[in-house]
Amino acid sequence: MVSVCLGELGVQSYEYLYKMTMAEFNIRLFAFKRMSTNRELLVREVAYYSMIGSHLNPKKLPKSKEAFWQVGRDVKVDKERVERMKEAMRKAVEQYNNRK
Secondary structure (H helix, E strand, C coil): CCCHHHHHCCCCHHHHHCCHHHHHHHHHHHHHHHHHHHHHHHHHHHHHHHHHHHHCHHHHHHHHHHHCCCCCHCCCCCCCHCCCEEEEHHHHHHHHCCCC
């Protein structure tokens, strides 16, 4: 909690940090997440229109911004990708355990 307050939330001193209530922390954290999402949406807009504006093959372009870059809680991960990631982790752990 201390690193989040001092780093991301912009609390200036330890004294103020220890006087802060949990409600104030939650309000600041909610505002930080909202600002981060808005910043990511802005970056997505710029990236999407810079890709659309360039001379790429129109058949290979994504049909919507959501297909191009999912933001926030709307991010969907397909089951195949999750299984591949789990398998890669299993192999890495097995290699680590059998390294001698």
